[in-house]
Amino acid sequence: xxxxxxxxxxxxxxxxxxxxxxxxxxxxxxxxxxxxxxxxxxxxxxxxxxxxxxxxxxxxxxxxxxxxxxxxxxxxxxxxxxxxxxxxxxxxxxxxxxxxxxxxxxxxxxxxxxxxxxxxxxxxxxxxxxxxxxxxxxxxxxxxxxxxxxxxxxxxxxxxxxxxxxxxxxxxxxxxxxxxxxxxxxxxxxxxxxxxxxxxxxxxxxxxxxxxxxxxxxxxxxxxxxxxxxxxxxxxxxxxxxxxxxxxxxxxxxxxxxxxxxxxxxxxxxxxxxxxxxxxxxxxxxxxxxxxxxxxxxxxxxxxxxxxxxxxx
Numbered sequence: 060x061x062x063x064x065x066x067x068x069x070x071x072x073x074x075x076x077x078x079x080x081x082x083x084x085x086x087x088x089x090x091x092x093x094x095x096x097x098x099x100x101x102x103x104x105x106x107x108x109x110x111x112x113x114x115x116x117x118x119x120x121x122x123x124x125x126x127x128x129x130x131x132x133x134x135x136x137x138x139x140x141x142x143x144x145x146x147x148x149x150x151x152x153x154x155x156x157x158x159x160x161x162x163x164x165x166x167x168x169x170x171x172x173x174x175x176x177x178x179x180x181x182x183x184x185x186x187x188x189x190x191x192x193x194x195x196x197x198x199x200x201x202x203x204x205x206x207x208x209x210x211x212x213x214x215x216x217x218x219x220x221x222x223x224x225x226x227x228x229x230x231x232x233x234x235x236x237x238x239x240x241x242x243x244x245x246x247x248x249x250x251x252x253x254x255x256x257x258x259x260x261x262x263x264x265x266x267x268x269x270x271x272x273x274x275x276x277x278x279x280x281x282x283x284x285x286x287x288x289x290x291x292x293x294x295x296x297x298x299x300x301x302x303x304x305x306x307x308x309x310x311x312x313x314x315x316x317x318x319x320x321x322x323x324x325x326x327x328x329x330x331x332x333x334x335x336x337x338x339x340x341x342x343x344x345x346x347x348x349x350x351x352x353x354x355x356x357x358x359x360x361x362x363x364x365x366x367x368x369x370x371x372x
Contacts, residue, residue, distance in 0.1 A: 108351075115344035123338030133345035142319075143327075143346075149234065150323040150353075154302040156238035157245070162294050164242065165249030166287070169257060170279050183254065190247030194307035201240040202227070202312055230320035233313050237321050240308050245301065249294050256290035257283065288369040296361050303354050324350045 115133055117125035137143045168186055189197070204211045205226035213223040226236040260283065268282045284291075306325045309315060315322035315330065322330070324346060332343035 111344045111347050114340050115348050117341055119338065119341050121338070123340045125341070129341070133342050134349075136342070137345055137349065145319065146322055146324055146327045147353075149319070149321065150303065150325075153234060153238055153241075153305070153321075153323055154299060154357075156235065157241045157302045157305075158295065158298045160238075161242045161245045161249055161298055162291060165246055165253055165294070166284070166291065168246075168250055169253040170283065172254070173257060173283070183250070186250045187247045187254075189243055189245075190251060192244060192247075194244065195311065197244045198240060198308045198311035201236075201243070201308075205236055205312070227313050228317055230316075230318045233317060233320050237309055237312050240312065241302065241305060244308070245298060249298070252290050252294055253287060256287045260286045285370050289371055292361075292365055292369045295365060296358060299357050299361065300354055303350065303357070324353070 114125060116128060116130055118127045118129050118132075120126045172183055172186070192200075207213060207223055207225055207228060210226070212226060216223065224232060226232050264286070265278070265282060268278055273281055303323075304325055305323065306329065309321055309323060309326050310329070313321040315326045328343045328346045328350065331337060331339045331346065
């Protein structure tokens, strides 16, 4: 039987010149398609990461320019710093206060919206509305709510005979207040993702469960929530990364205060590098590298632990 003109050469035989030419053409076409992505990756990820690692290993002068190689000194200083330990603890608490209520709250809302009630479409749109707000605009709105003199929250407290609370000026409440703002901002996106997940659940599975007598909480626990496993896992990972990188709402509402009670790792990087005329790029870069490692570690743990419990249909 004659061999096809472009068939691959049998194993052990040297490819013909025509086959080699075709193979190189395919490789060249593949690299041509990859080239724009590789250029963008190198410019916006590769170079900044390399520059950050370089700055973290150098001391800098008054103007922020690298002046002397110091190796791992910045990292050892961070590990022995009590302030840095407090910053890591604040970052962990902030992440916990935003990820857990944000994901679970969206799940509860979506399950409630599955009930056949009048105006459910309007309610879905209302709960998804926070997704349309920018970080800056949402933070300004909540700054008005938290205002100690004329804020809505303290006004409600006065109606029930309670005194005002320094939501953003008291270290006992500041972190929780900023976390509540972050949960509200992320709620719309979480609701949209989980609503899409519920819409993708096969109706025959739900109908079979109803025929077996499952309804309400039992239906949600046995069918809906397990089928939403991939969506919940996705939201947990994405929400954790977003919380670890949160900056805008902290800067607008508290600027890391009071008494550094809302100073997360990202805001500490900003303070070292840019705030108040600072230009300590070496220590700021070292903290940025630590933040990258924390994000990678959290993501790896979530993939190693949570993904095993996810049911993919």
